[in-house]
Amino acid sequence: MKKNMKRFVTIGLALIMVLQMAGCAPSEGETQEEQAKSEDIKFATIMVTNNDWAMTLAKAAEEECAKYGYEHITMNPENDIQKQIDLVQSCISQGVTGLYIQTVDSKAIAPILKQAAEKGIYIFTMTDMKDALGEYENCFFADYDHQAAGSKSADAVNEALGGKGKAGIIAGLAGADNTTQRSEGFRKAIEEKYSDIEIVNEISCDWDRAVAMNAAEDMITGNPDIGAFYCMGEEMAWGVLEAVQNSGKDIKVVTIDASTQTVNMVIDGQMYACIGCPPKAFSAPAVTMMHDLLNGKSADQIYGVEPTYMTKENASLDQADY
Numbered sequence: 001m002k003k004n005m006k007r008f009v010t011i012g013l014a015l016i017m018v019l020q021m022a023g024c025a026p027s028e029g030e031t032q033e034e035q036a037k038s039e040d041i042k043f044a045t046i047m048v049t050n051n052d053w054a055m056t057l058a059k060a061a062e063e064e065c066a067k068y069g070y071e072h073i074t075m076n077p078e079n080d081i082q083k084q085i086d087l088v089q090s091c092i093s094q095g096v097t098g099l100y101i102q103t104v105d106s107k108a109i110a111p112i113l114k115q116a117a118e119k120g121i122y123i124f125t126m127t128d129m130k131d132a133l134g135e136y137e138n139c140f141f142a143d144y145d146h147q148a149a150g151s152k153s154a155d156a157v158n159e160a161l162g163g164k165g166k167a168g169i170i171a172g173l174a175g176a177d178n179t180t181q182r183s184e185g186f187r188k189a190i191e192e193k194y195s196d197i198e199i200v201n202e203i204s205c206d207w208d209r210a211v212a213m214n215a216a217e218d219m220i221t222g223n224p225d226i227g228a229f230y231c232m233g234e235e236m237a238w239g240v241l242e243a244v245q246n247s248g249k250d251i252k253v254v255t256i257d258a259s260t261q262t263v264n265m266v267i268d269g270q271m272y273a274c275i276g277c278p279p280k281a282f283s284a285p286a287v288t289m290m291h292d293l294l295n296g297k298s299a300d301q302i303y304g305v306e307p308t309y310m311t312k313e314n315a316s317l318d319q320a321d322y
Contacts, residue, residue: 150185276308
């Protein structure tokens with residue numbers, strides 16, 4: 001009886017060891033060495049702020065990281081360039097493998113990004129950083145033309161006003177790269193192509209819905225005959241739309257960003273037009289490119305991000321960015 005008991009115990013222990021080994025086994029097609037490597041890889045998404053667009057940017061990177069077993073870190077500097085610099089420094093200290101950064105100020109962030117690049121971190125950002133970082137083979141750039149998006153917004157405002165009238169600009173964060181470029185693109189198009197349209201004011205609203213609503217109310221009060229608003233981000237546009245609806249006036253709203261909610265507003269005729277800036281197309285390809293690079297493949301230093309352009313005539317939820 002004792003011999004049989006010992007035999008059962010021995011068999012039981014052996015089964016436990018087999019099960020433990022099976023639980024530690026790599027997934028199909030993945031060696032133990034590859035599994036260990038993937039667990040050591042970290043990718044950070046550094047936003048400007050935590051609005052819906054930026055959260056979609058981070059979520060897309062997180063989902064792509066999950067495919068490869070990489071750790072993902074979301075970082076939010078709350079529109080503060082010094083905090084963003086500190087977050088990049090934190091990435092260096094933590095030894096992240098790669099990062100996507102939506103810069104608050106490309107000139108101010110360049111020195112710390114150079115330090116990160118010199119440490120071998122894969123850097124993914126916008127093409128406006130190419131002059132500063134292009135010499136590093138581990139730096140890659142998403143090609144989305146913010147000036148062109150501003151110019152297309154001017155086309156939409158011109159169409160909405162029938163070629164003549166007054167428009168207000170609801171801008172993003174003052175001094176931020178995308179704000180500056182979207183303003184320049186819009187103003188240049190108005191000046192060169194639509195001289196009968198008057199820009200009554202430009203107010204920076206920090207991508208904030210409530211701030212944008214108040215700014216729009218002030219512009220409407222100061223310019224009772226204003227006919228259109230150009231908004232640099234959709235959350236601000238939603239606030240502007242509230243101000244317009246409260247005023248009872250027929251004022252057209254054009255925005256950059258094309259989420260499902262905004263596209264529905266265009267389809268319903270509440271919003272005149274939207275120009276897409278798809279967040280997933282910035283961050284998800286960055287993770288995939290890093291994975292390819294880690295596995296010995298090559299990648300183009302610049303990758304394209306295509307905007308959509310929708311008015312009621314051609315708007316479709318199939319074209320929504322997120």
